[in-house]
Amino acid sequence: MTNTTVAQRVSVIGLGAMGTALAKALLAGGHEVTVWNRTPARAEALAADGAQVAASSAEAMAAADLVILCVLDDAAVREHLEPAAAQVRGKVVVNLTTTSPEQARALGRWAAAQQVELIDGGIMAVPEMIGGPAAFVLYSGASAGFERFRAVLELFGRAEFVGADLGAAAMYDVSILGGMYAMFAAFRQGGAMVRSTGGSAARLAALMGPFLQAMASLLEGYAPGIDNPADYVQQQSDEFTAAAIDLIDKSAAESGNPTQLYTVLRDGLTGL
Incomplete structure (x- = not known):
């Protein structure tokens, strides 16, 4: 991490192969990382690297200013995010789960009602590429939140903001x-x-x-x-x-x- 980069409090929900790669990139970038996964054993290696392991997804979201979700599908996103509305209110949430454009827009309507800055993302890489020169990630939605955390998101690969329409990145x-x-x-x-x-x-x-x-x-x-x-x-x-x-x-x-x-x-x- 450069002298001009400020350490951020970031949580990663979902530690499959991609979520683990994202968390490792954040830790390597010097950020304060909290992780949660349905199967706790997947968090053990990250804990050894310095990550904090939360007991629940809501606890993980409460611990961060930037929340990143990388779970199975749109239903899993809502399963974790909607009950934690109070924990994410006023925060930036980046959904890197693969969903359809309309699913992203629908989640955006929920986020707006909850005063959450939502960014949808599409990862154009496999886990092994994260942090490398060939990886890039598409983002759309809350432009102010994107600019605020651009330096963090660049740790995953080149960050490409493609529009305010939350469905743009998915499309x-x-x-x-x-x-x-x-x-x-x-x-x-x-x-x-x-x-x-x-x-x-x-x-x-x-x-x-x-x-x-x-x-x-x-x-x-x-x-x-x-x-x-x-x-x-x-x-x-x-x-x-x-x-x-x-x-x-x-x-x-x-x-x-x-x-x-x-x-x-x-x-x-x-x-x-």
Whole structure:
């Protein structure tokens, strides 16, 4: 922790693999960390590193100025947060549990009624990446609370505030994950296709990886076509794209691996 960083009182509710990684990052940053988990044994290693272990989630929330939740789902968030309204009133609560955009907004309505500054977050990393250069976390909601604790949140990875709408972080999160899963689905399909010619998925991965990285650099160029479609002149016509996807689909069938994947891509990209 630098000389200009003030130690903060932070509580972490939920000590699964991700919650534990978050707590460790906070401890390494020199903050006063209180933890709670439904299974107390998971807190033992953190206690050895200097964390205080609370007897209940409400007790943990009472001990901090910044409360971080990283639990199973929206129901678990409400299970712990709503009965502790008095303990979190006037505080900043960061919900890093994966929820839908509307669940985040609904929790925000509850938080506003309880005078709680709520921030919703989406972690774009696996636990092993927390605190590393490739990790980043999306945040939305209470901008003042975010700025107040930005230095703390930066311990997890690059902190990206994406808007005052509490659903914004979740929507960016699922949109990014959608791109990831689409890539994995295409790779799985392609792996099956190249094997029909005696190739291997391993060789495909070696060839596809660098190509996709280069293609990813083109995303910013496509963004104006979505943000300002009336003023955008696309470089490749829908007809060309549709024909290319049709050829890929035909090749998949010829390989003995027909799929609906390319029909979905064709509809999503061209509407033809």
